[in-house]
Amino acid sequence: MSNLINKVSMMKKMKAVFLDRATVDNSLDFSMLESLVDLTCFPTSRSSQVVERMQSSEIAITNKVIFDADIITQLPELKLICITATGTNNVDLNAARQAGVAVTNVTGYSTMSVAQHVFAYLLNVTNGVTSYLSNNQIKPWNESATFCQFDAPINELDSKTLGIFGYGNLGKAVANIGRVFGMRVLVSERPNVSKLRNNRVTFETMLTESDVISVHCPLNEETENLFNIECFNRMKKGCIFINTARGPVVNSQDLAHALKIGHIGHAIVDVLEQEPPQASHTLLQADIPNLSLSPHIAWGSLQAQERLFAGVTQNIQAFQAGNKLNRVE
Numbered sequence: 001m002s003n004l005i006n007k008v009s010m011m012k013k014m015k016a017v018f019l020d021r022a023t024v025d026n027s028l029d030f031s032m033l034e035s036l037v038d039l040t041c042f043p044t045s046r047s048s049q050v051v052e053r054m055q056s057s058e059i060a061i062t063n064k065v066i067f068d069a070d071i072i073t074q075l076p077e078l079k080l081i082c083i084t085a086t087g088t089n090n091v092d093l094n095a096a097r098q099a100g101v102a103v104t105n106v107t108g109y110s111t112m113s114v115a116q117h118v119f120a121y122l123l124n125v126t127n128g129v130t131s132y133l134s135n136n137q138i139k140p141w142n143e144s145a146t147f148c149q150f151d152a153p154i155n156e157l158d159s160k161t162l163g164i165f166g167y168g169n170l171g172k173a174v175a176n177i178g179r180v181f182g183m184r185v186l187v188s189e190r191p192n193v194s195k196l197r198n199n200r201v202t203f204e205t206m207l208t209e210s211d212v213i214s215v216h217c218p219l220n221e222e223t224e225n226l227f228n229i230e231c232f233n234r235m236k237k238g239c240i241f242i243n244t245a246r247g248p249v250v251n252s253q254d255l256a257h258a259l260k261i262g263h264i265g266h267a268i269v270d271v272l273e274q275e276p277p278q279a280s281h282t283l284l285q286a287d288i289p290n291l292s293l294s295p296h297i298a299w300g301s302l303q304a305q306e307r308l309f310a311g312v313t314q315n316i317q318a319f320q321a322g323n324k325l326n327r328v329e
Contacts, residue, residue, distance in 0.1 A: 016059035016316070017059070058080065062090065080319050081103045085308075088103065088105055089219075110299035111170055111173050115176075115177055117298035119181075128154060165213065166215060174214050174216065213235065215241075232263060240264075243271060259291055264290070275296055
């Protein structure tokens, strides 16, 4: 790798623009990346700013900034779009292909970060962590009449049933941790299939038997709005529902209703249909106390972000060497 970097450094560096630097942590070390390219960073970029900022630059680095056909055709110098994520829906792949622009992404960097997030928030719910911390400030332990203060119920995960919908790397990692806690794991098949794969249960079985359901599926025509009022009604009363996949997989209005009436015991949500959401979004309202909402951070441990940008750097190295790596064709 070092020989390749030295060889590249002897040539004129390609110009690269990171259009939404604010989507990753400020502490990330970009020295390896900067040894390959002449890098310019902008915290955020609106669509109307992309063409101006990318003029004469050959590499675009983007997390969520849109590259549609109109933008791509206005950038004749553009040769490579590096997506700092797995999803590619922010790039018009057909337009890029027609313009001869390569597109890369990075996969597998956030598996343990997402799995850890799921259980951090799940344990907060089952053990009342936030409740106990805040109550100890209001009613100090030293003022207790007994040696312990039970302000909220504490529940064990052992012997509970964990339903997994989406059994890729993320779903498998969550399932493995669940088994360590003594949970019974049900891996769901897709809805309405005629034949079950090995070690899978029907979607209906997963819904009706799970105490905790964790969603890790991609967003597509089959999964959009999949978790709606019909699904929530079929879940166990008191079920804990977790979505760290994609916002549109869940009907937020229906989830809010199921939470308010107490059928869903608690929801842990890290993704919404629009990010950032509008203030009027139904899951941002104050009348849903049994909801833990985080701002799309499950993927973002420092270690995951370091793996992500190691992948981006490797993708650029391969492109400069005339090789294909993580190409989205």
